[in-house]
Amino acid sequence: MDTPFSNPRARSPAIQDLTDEQWHRIVPLLPEMKDHGPRRGRPCIDIRCVVNSVLWxxxxxxxxxxMPDRxxxxxxxxxxxxxxxxxGVLANIALTLFDTDAMLARPITRRSDPRTV
Known part of the structure; x- marks a missing residue:
């Protein structure tokens, strides 16, 4: 099954952020969403924003x-x-949202190393 993540021809600059329904489906998969009690130090990042960033x-x-400033x-x-x-969290997110982990079959690598082997 092709998803926008597994089929580069299907990619477009427009992507919708997670819907509330999608977000509620993946929350249990995210270790960061488990309550660890009061925290000190840096303020916590909005994990939903991070998920949307990675998916973008x-x-x-x-x-x-x-990535856009939002x-x-x-x-x-x-x-x-x-x-x-x-x-393996990302694979579980893909399986939950898209019924496939195909998006992980295309790792993001950008190499500009001109060396030859």
Whole structure:
């Protein structure tokens, strides 16, 4: 099944943020949403904004630093992307939202290394 994430021809610059229904379906998958009691230090980031940020990059195929200002800082979104990809959370999100983990079959890599092997 092709999703906007697995089929590069289906990519377009317009993407909708998660609906409330989609958000409620993936909240249990996010370790950050579990209550850990009172916290100190930096204020917590809006995890829904981070999820929308990651999905925007995966959908558009654009670099992290090109995210529109309405999304999370690109460094934060990228850090969560790596954490969720390595822990399997991102695959679970894809399965929950799109009934497939095909979006993970196309890792985002941008290499400009001109070296030859």
């Amino acid at each position: 990059v995966l959908h558009t195929g654009k670099p992290w630093h090109a 999304y999370a800082p690109y460094q934060t979104a990228h850090r969560y992307y790596l954490r969720w990809k390595n822990s």
